[in-house]
Amino acid sequence: MQRTKSVTNSTRDTFNLELLLERLRNAAIKPDAAKAVRIILEQTVSDPAQVISGMPEFEENDVILFEDDTVSIWHSRFMPSVTVPAHDHKMSATIGVYRGSERNDLFENDPAGGIRISGKVELSAGDVLSIGPSAIHTVTCISDEPCCGIHVYLGNLSKVERSLFDVNTGVALPFTDENYNRLMCPADQSILPPDQK
Numbered sequence: 001m002q003r004t005k006s007v008t009n010s011t012r013d014t015f016n017l018e019l020l021l022e023r024l025r026n027a028a029i030k031p032d033a034a035k036a037v038r039i040i041l042e043q044t045v046s047d048p049a050q051v052i053s054g055m056p057e058f059e060e061n062d063v064i065l066f067e068d069d070t071v072s073i074w075h076s077r078f079m080p081s082v083t084v085p086a087h088d089h090k091m092s093a094t095i096g097v098y099r100g101s102e103r104n105d106l107f108e109n110d111p112a113g114g115i116r117i118s119g120k121v122e123l124s125a126g127d128v129l130s131i132g133p134s135a136i137h138t139v140t141c142i143s144d145e146p147c148c149g150i151h152v153y154l155g156n157l158s159k160v161e162r163s164l165f166d167v168n169t170g171v172a173l174p175f176t177d178e179n180y181n182r183l184m185c186p187a188d189q190s191i192l193p194p195d196q197k
Contacts, residue, residue, distance in 0.1 A: 015054025020044060021066050021073055024152055028071035034092045034130060037152045041096030041128050044150065048125035051098040055148075064158070065150075072157035077148045078102055078141035085183035086115065086138045086165035087175060091155035094130045097123045100147030104129060107136040107167065114170015123149075136165060 020040070027036035045051060058075055066073045078084065078100075086107055101124040110116040115136060122142065123129055131137065141147040162175035164183055173179045 014050050017055065017065070020150075024073055025066065025071060028152070028154060033154055034094065037094045037154070038128060038130050041094055041150060041152065045096040045098045045126050045128060048098040055098070067156060067158060069156050069159075070154070072153040072155065074151040074153070074157070075148070076151050077146050078139055079146050080141050080144055081186055083138055083140040083185055085180055086136055086167050087180075088136050088163050088165075089131075089133065089153055089157065090160045090162055091133050091153050091157070092130070093135070093154075094128065094152045095123070095149050096128045096152075097147060097149040098125055099149075100125065100141060100143035100145045102147040102149075103140045103142050104131075105138045105140070106131075107138075107165070110170065115165055115167060117167075123147075138167070 023040050024037060027033060027040055030036045055075075058077070061077045061079070063075045064072065065075055076095075080100075086105075101122065104121045104123065105117055106119040106121065107115040108118040121129055124143075139147075163172045164175050164179050165172050166183060173183075
């Protein structure tokens with residue numbers, strides 16, 4: 001079963017979301033899907049103003065643009081000074097940012113238990129990030145305006161059993177709306193233990 005959102009685009013001469021979705025769907029079935037998807041997103045967000053001019057206005061922060069068992073294509077918006085909880089995807093993901101800036105804190109399993117921070121990556125409009133299926137990360141919008149991007153997952157993200165992580169306790173929790181909202185925090189309230197700030 002596949003889910004898709006009907007999108008109207010009044011400025012097809014500048015940015016065509018339907019065409020982008022078709023290109024990403026075709027890339028997702030190629031032998032080197034992750035590389036093919038990244039190339040398309042790099043081309044797409046290389047001109048952020050063009051994407052902004054043609055991207056529909058979405059009411060929700062997370063919108064599924066297309067999803068089937070091969071690929072999930074989401075439009076994600078992160079609000080200023082908010083950090084979303086640490087989470088995994090259980091599949092390869094590629095993020096193309098076309099508005100604002102975000103910081104991704106990357107985590108790895110800690111031999112002592114729980115998870116520990118392993119790196120940070122800042123993305124601004126025009127940047128693309130690829131992460132593997134075992135990656136765990138948080139996202140913080142670090143710009144004064146919302147950070148918007150196109151997120152492509154190589155699988156059906158809505159069907160996979162994912163986890164959220166309390167980085168202060170190391171506890172992994174089921175990915176539910178209740179747990180997500182409980183772990184969400186303002187960016188000025190560090191989600192990291194004191195020794196990892």
